[in-house]
Amino acid sequence: MSRLTRVEQQRRTHQALLDVGLAVFLRCGFLATTVEEIAAEAGYTRGAVYKHFGGKEGLWQAIVDGQADAQLAGLRELLDGVSSREELVAALSPLDGVAVQWIQVSAEFLAAAAGRPEIAAAIVGAQREREALIVESLTQLCVRLDVRPVMPLPQVVAMLAGLAGSLALRRAIDPSVDAAAITAGVVRAIFPPAGTDG
Incomplete structure (x- = not known):
């Protein structure tokens, strides 16, 4: 050997x-x-x-970068295969147990990093790049499905990320919260059926 x-x-x-x-x-x-x-x-x-x-912050950020890149690739592939509004709702609504744990740890990290501009700047830069790629995929999908979101897609992506974070934290203290159902309802409202005035 x-x-x-x-x-x-x-x-x-x-x-x-x-x-x-x-x-x-x-x-x-x-x-x-x-x-x-x-x-x-x-x-x-x-x-x-x-x-x-x-240090600990650098290790967590390296983990986030690797995980986020993999999740982004998976989401973009999933969106490429979406063929209906309901499939779009399902694709943008998942929140399983691992996702909840991930969001909880991320929230702790973000709270700790908020007072450290050098860390915050790197986080914001990476987050904006990933969100821009999601917006690009959603833009193509909306055209393909003839779905018109009720607000600009960059705001949709930021809002859904914030909603997922908030619901994951809420579910941590109240396991009865049905985060997936709440998210699905919000996504349905944001992406009304074709021909519906938004």
Whole structure:
């Protein structure tokens, strides 16, 4: 069995910290998670986290970037396959248990980052880029389905993201909240059937 090169070892360490970091953040939340806990669970020292990510915030942002890119690609592929208004509603309304956990941890991170302009600027830049790609997909889909949203699509995308975050936090304290049904109702109102005046 050949030994790993230094670069391969670094890649393996990097990926292990991402994988373990995600699991620990989802289990404990952003604020309660420590660099030491992530490093220990991954089998490394805290120095490895700082070397690869600059700290807890950098690790979380790297996880967000990877997850968000994968989710964006999945959403765009899903939207490409939508052939009806109801399929559009379903595509824009999912909120499962993992999504709820993800949003809760993200909310903690955003609250912690709000007072740190250097972190906030990077978050906003990445978020705007992803939202622009979603708007592009939705624009094409609306033309294809002859659906006219009642508000500009950039506002729709921002509003749905905010709604998902708010409902996930609400569901964390009240599991009886049917976030998917609420979101579906809002999406139906935003995208009325063709021929309906908005």
